[in-house]
Amino acid sequence: MGILEVKGVNKRFGGLQALGNVNLSVKENTVHAIIGPNGAGKSTLLNVLVGKLIPDTGSVMFDGQSVLGRKPYQINQMGISRVFQTPEIFGDLTVFENVMIPCFAKRDGAFKLNAVGDMLGQKDLIEKAEQMLIDVNMIDKRNMHSASMSRGDKRRLEMAMCLVQEPKLLLLDEPTAGMARADTNNTIDLLKEIKAKRDITMAIIEHDMHVVFSLADRITVLALGTPLVEDAPENIKGNPKVREAYLGESA
Amino acid sequence: MLGLTKKDATLLLVVAVLALCAPFILNPFPEGSxxxxxxxxxxxxxxRFVIFGIFAIGFNILFGLTGYLSFGHAAFLGVGSYSAVWMFKLLSMNVIPAIMLSVIVSGLFALLIGFVSLRRSGIYFSILTLAFAQMSFNLAYSVLTPITNGETGLQLTLQDPRVLGQSVSETGGIPVTSLFGIELRSTYQMDLGAWLFQFNVGYYLCAVMLLLAFYLAIRIFRSPFGMMLRAIKSNQHRVNYTGLNPRPYTLAAFVISGMYAGLAGGLMASMDPLAGAERMQWTASGEVVLMTILGGAGTLIGPVLGAGFIKYFENIFSKINDNVLHGWFSLLPDGLENLIVGVLHPFIGKGWHLTLGILFMLVVIFLPGGLVEGGQRIARLFRRGKADQTDTTTKPAE
Known part of the structure; x- marks a missing residue:
């Protein structure tokens, strides 16, 4: 049994079968990549996992509980954090405040009216947030206005915001999309570092094969909304079916 | 001090001094000059300065922190006024229970309206609040006449029970509002040479309320709750994916700001115990939006400045008429004098709205952060000038 079990998921948008009978099992403490050509249904699958879309049929179980019908914030509270294709951060807040919000979210979970409390009184959370910023090498940017940072830094900050929640599963939606080679390599190193430091399961959706083969323990290839193969990276490389799915499209 | 940072404590202190010394500060010119x-x-x-200041501070907690633009805040002000007047009619002329009731009733009313309106955001939220406020206004005018006394407005009468007070004062008139026996209308007048300063009990009650309201606003702005609200304004999407449901936070902000409006309404009724439906009209809701944006939305002091600015224009600037202008320019040749007065005519007296409108446009275009940003820019210029002169001796001003 994996930590995330997707069984027989179908999703149809009008006449388009976006997902057809998708079965997927993500094992705990692994990095599972989901790859596939454009329009293969990768993003639809991700949106199903985080509660943004509800599939027509099938089940999605996380840690023994169904995620279907839950709101995104409830799914996050179950232990799934998500990194977006374009970094979604709190642009009006400082870097430090950006990390504090998930710290509060993690602790309070449900609504708590802390309207006259003092920020300085939250010593444990401040320490936690600062430690996180040290971990991702951003402590020197602590008081920076986060909207004014580079895209690579925003991505780094977004990952820090997800990680500080100590999620059981981290979903990454094309974490290196639009990045320069050097930034991509930095991100790979960051993810490897994170993986080495804590027990975390990651599901990565990615275009860039370099990223996928440097990180993934397991790869699922999607094509036209259906999983083609699921195997270890070294077996995927030589698989004729995968080659056909990719080359058939690009030729 | 009081759980505030040094900067915030200074700001509170400045507001306190301004509020308490307002009778001096606002009367700089000798009587008869x-x-x-x-x-x-x-x-x-x-x-009025202070009451609308409270109203705008409350509005800013919603608009400045969460970015939800309510166009119906006057409804809470009106509800607060009605509640207070009813308290004067039924219980006693003491303002404390009246103000307490107005805050509670408008809080409940805000809970109801907020619960429905906050299902939508952006322009739809604004329209929903506007619709609710107009609905309240029209109901107060017509169907709810038994409670609101319709067009005439709710007034005190000699037949009111006032179970803890007296229906008729010793002199046979309607009793006046008081604070544990101290009449709010009583004023101490101080003659100082050519100047006349007036210290009014009602004003000082309002000023103390303003300070409490301002202090609470600072605490809310700096609290984890305030940070959460700013996060919601910044990226609601991310808030959802961080495991937080934004609705209770925005609703709490809405109710708090409704209670501020209720406090303002209750104070208004305490100063002059009558309440009319026109207090709920959309122009009144629009006015508080103008005050907040003019002063600087999202800043602490901005709304108070904006409220003072607009009320000053409404009451003082509108008094300038052609005769006053002729007096000012009487030294000029007749033709020129008439020309200048003729050019200025549309901007003064009843035309004060035009001047205010132009100023508002200029502020929005050139100072998007409102009067506060204007102040900051001037301070920065001043500081830079000083830094140039003294060079290395000045410390960075942050």
Whole structure:
């Protein structure tokens, strides 16, 4: 049994079968990549996992509980954090405040009216947030206005915001999309570092094969909304079916 | 001090000094001089400054922190006024229970309206609040006449029970509002040479309320709750994916700001115990939006400045008429004098709205952060000038 079990998921948008009978099992403490050509249904699958879309049929179980019908914030509270294709951060807040919000979210979970409390009184959370910023090498940017940072830094900050929640599963939606080679390599190193430091399961959706083969323990290839193969990276490389799915499209 | 940072404590102290010394500060010109008409230090107007200041501070907690633009905040002000007047009619002329009831009733009313309106955001939220406020206004005018006394407005009468007070005062009139026996209308007048300063009990009650409201606003702005609200304004999407449901936070902000409006309404009724439906009209809701944006949305002091600015214009600037202008320019040749007065005519007196409108446009275009940003820019210029002169001796000003 994996930590995330997707069984027989179908999703149809009008006449388009976006997902057809998708079965997927993500094992705990692994990095599972989901790859596939454009329009293969990768993003639809991700949106199903985080509660943004509800599939027509099938089940999605996380840690023994169904995620279907839950709101995104409830799914996050179950232990799934998500990194977006374009970094979604709190642009009006400082870097430090950006990390504090998930710290509060993690602790309070449900609504708590802390309207006259003092920020300085939250010593444990401040320490936690600062430690996180040290971990991702951003402590020197602590008081920076986060909207004014580079895209690579925003991505780094977004990952820090997800990680500080100590999620059981981290979903990454094309974490290196639009990045320069050097930034991509930095991100790979960051993810490897994170993986080495804590027990975390990651599901990565990615275009860039370099990223996928440097990180993934397991790869699922999607094509036209259906999983083609699921195997270890070294077996995927030589698989004729995968080659056909990719080359058939690009030729 | 009081759980505030040094900077915030200084700000609170400045506001406290300004509020308590307002009778002096707003009366800079000697009685009977030509400039005396610019004096704003009479109780009635000072009360209005402060009451609308409270109203705008509350509005800013919603608009400045969460970005939800409510166009129906006057409804809570009106509900607060009605509640207070009913308390004067039924219980006693003491303002404390009246103000408490107005805060509670408008809080409940805000809970109801907020619960429905906050299902939508952006322009739809604004329209929903506007619709609710107009609905309240029209109901107060017509169907709810038994509670609101319709067009006439709710007034005190000699037949009111006032179970803890008296229906009729010793002199046979309607009793006046009081604070544990101290009449709010009583004013101490101080003659100092040519100047006349007035210290009014009602004004000082309002000023103390303003300070409490301002202090609470600072605490909310700096609290984890305030940070959460700013996060919601910044990226609601991310808030959802961080495991937080934004609805309770926005609703709490809405209710708090409704209670501020209720406090303002209750104070308004305490100063002058009558309440009319026009307090709920959409123009009144629009006015508080203008005050907040003019002063600087999202800043602490901005809304108070904006409220003072608009109320000053409404009450003082509108008093300038052609005769006053002729007086000012009487030294010029007749033709030129008439020309200048003719050019200025549309901007003064009843045309004060035009001047205010132009100023508002200029502020929005050139100072998007409102009057506060203007102040900051001036301070920065001043600081830079000073830094140039003294060079290395000055410390960075942050």
């Amino acid at each position: 030509a400039m005396a008409q610019f004096n704003a230090g009479y109780p009635d107007l000072m009360q």
